[in-house]
Amino acid sequence: MDRRVLIIGVGLIGGSIALAIKKEHPDAYIIGYDLNEENCRLAAKMNIIDMCADSFESEAISSDLIILACPVEEVEQKIYQLADLPLKPEAIITDVGSTKAKIMQKSAVLREKGAVFIGGHPMAGSHKSGAGSAREHLFENAFYILTPTSDIEEKKLSELKNWLKGTEANFVVMEPEEHDMVTGVVSHLPHLIAASIVRQVESHAGENERVRWLAAGGFRDITRIASSSPAMWRDIVKHNQSSLLSLIDEWIEEMHFVKTLVQESDENNLYNYFSDAKKYRDSLPVRARGAIDAFYDLYVDVLDTPGIISHVTTLLAEERISLTNIRILEAREDVFGVLRLSFQTEEDREKANDCLKQNDFETYLNM
C-alpha cells in the first residue's frame, strides 16, 4: 500500500518539502491541508500535492508522515488537535517551524499518547510566501535542524531523514534551546532590525519624498527580509521572546558603542569597526543556501547604455546558459552599473563567467 504524507500548511516551506519528498519517494501520496483553500488548490494544480483535503483530522489518522508547516503558533494548536486523534502508532509527526523550544515543550502531549514527534527546521527559505513560490531545490545544501527528544529511537530518526532525503539538506541534531539562541542571533534579530530600519526610512520619507526615491541599492539589499510574511514573524517573535530580549539588549549596547564612535570620529576606530566587520563577513561560507535568491551569482560591470542588458543575455543564450534571475544593483548616470546574474548551478556560472570575459566584460564572483 502507498504511504501517505499529510502536509498541514502548503505554503513556501510545506510546498517545497512536498516537492522534495515526491522527488525521492514518487509512490508516496501527498495530501495537503491549508486554511487558505485557494492556496491549497493552487498547490494541487501545480502538482505540488496529490490532493487537497477539506479537513485534516480524517487524513491525519491514515497518514504515515505528518508535517506541520504553518506559522509556529498554529503548529502548537495542531499538536494539541493531533494528540486527540487515533493516529497510526508508527506515524511520524514533524514540523518546520523557525522556533523549537516552545514547540518541543508542547509536543509532550503527543509523546504522552505514544506518538512520535521530531521537531525540525530547514534553515533556508525566502521572504516570499505561498505554494506558488515553492521550489524542489530550496533546501539543497542548507542545514536542516532536527530536535529529537532522548526517547526517540534512532530508527525513527533515520526514517524521518529518509523521508526528507530529497531536500538534499545537511541534517544537524540540536537541543531546542541552543537552536533558539543561534537562530535568534542569525535570523530573528536581523528580521527585527530590518523592519526597524524600514520604519525609520518611512518616517523620514513622510517629511521628504526624496528619501523614498533614493531608498534603493544597498538599502533594498539589507532590508529584503522585511518583506517576509508578518503573521509568520509575529509568531516567531512571540515564541523566541527570551532569547530576543537578551539579544536586543546587546544590540542597544552595540548601538551606544557605535554612537560613541561617530561622536569621537576617530579615523582609526571608525576604519577598524568597518574592517573587522568586513573581515568576518567575507569569511562566512558563500555556498550555503539561505534563500531562494542566493543562487550562484555573477556580477558584471556594465556601462549604462541602451541595449546593454539584451547584449549580455543574448551572449549567454548563444552559449545555451540559463539564467534564473537578472537584476541591476546600481545604475548611476554616466558611470558603471552592476548587473547581478543568478544561475542554478556553479557550472552555469563558470560558463557565463568565461563567456562574458571573452567578450571584454569585467566580472566578479563575489561582492
Ligand SMILES: NC(=O)C1=CN([C@@H]2O[C@H](COP(=O)(O)OP(=O)(O)OC[C@H]3O[C@@H](n4cnc5c(N)ncnc54)[C@H](O)[C@@H]3O)[C@@H](O)[C@H]2O)C=CC1
Ligand atoms: N519562510 C521561510 O523562509 C521559512 C519559514 N519557516 C517556517 O515554516 C513555516 C511556514 O512558513 P512559510 O511556508 O514560509 O509560510 P507560508 O505563508 O508560505 O505558508 C504557510 C501556510 O500555512 C497556512 N496555514 C496557516 N495556519 C494554518 C492552519 N491552522 N492550518 C492549516 N494551514 C494553515 C497558510 O494559509 C499558508 O498557506 C513557519 O512555521 C515558518 O516559521 C522555516 C524555514 C524558512
Ligand SMILES: O=C(O)C(=O)Cc1ccc(O)cc1
Ligand atoms: O529570506 C531569508 O533570507 C530568510 O531569512 C529565510 C528564513 C526565514 C525563516 C527561517 O526560519 C529560516 C530562513
